[in-house]
């Protein structure tokens with residue numbers, strides 16, 4: 678394959694052959710938590726994640742939310758637009774859980790929020806992804822881009838909430854990363870998988886929280902497979 682552009686904890690990004698504006702994203706079988714302190718390899722996870730991410734990005738693209746997704750490459754790769762990534766993690770929450778409960782202790786775990794809460798974190802493993810406020814953000818991207826990311830995130834949330842509800846899952850929260858193309862167009866990049874979304878059925882997790890709470894790789898795979906099967910039934914990728 679062509680030159681590797683970068684490698685993170687769960688993916689490798691390669692330059693697409695003959696086209697400098699595209700990349701091939703390879704989903705690894707790795708799972709990590711607590712900033713890499715827990716790590717396992719789960720065979721099949723890469724393929725499941727590539728499919729889930731591709732299907733969801735396709736759904737978003739078709740509903741007017743721009744993502745970097747171009748094509749699913751079975752079993753575990755995705756063709757995408759090459760982005761200049763913005764070092765932010767944008768989290769959108771519908772239901773109170775996880776780290777939000779530490780910031781807003783008046784909320785009960787599992788409580789539906791009055792309206793979606795959007796949070797920005799600086800993407801840095803060394804710093805532990807610190808939470809940023811609006812003043813901090815201006816040192817990273819301009820105001821217009823912040824506003825645009827917020828609007829895109831909220832629109833994606835509406836589409837995904839409805840989609841997962843129809844599949845029998847509650848979309849609790851999810852994390853997005855954005856980037857800009859060579860032409861300067863802002864769009865969603867990275868992935869949307871069970872590693873980066875919380876999905877519940879009656880309060881039971883079908884996402885990486887299983888692993889964070891000490892669940893075995895087998896438990897994780899079983900849950901991820903259930904999400905994959907449900908999505909596959911609705912969105913068939915060639």
Ligand SMILES: Nc1ncnc2c1ncn2[C@@H]1O[C@H](COP(=O)(O)OP(=O)(O)O)[C@@H](O)[C@H]1O
Nearest residue numbers: 684685686687688745757758759760762866867
């Ligand atoms: N379309 C894209 N073009 C270029 N880089 C991308 C694109 N989508 C995602 N990336 C980057 O690929 C890297 C690898 O992904 P990942 O394994 O999730 O890394 P990390 O461990 O930093 O989260 C990340 O830095 C991510 O921002």
Ligand SMILES: [Mg+2]
Nearest residue numbers: 685686687867
């Ligand atoms: Mg990542």
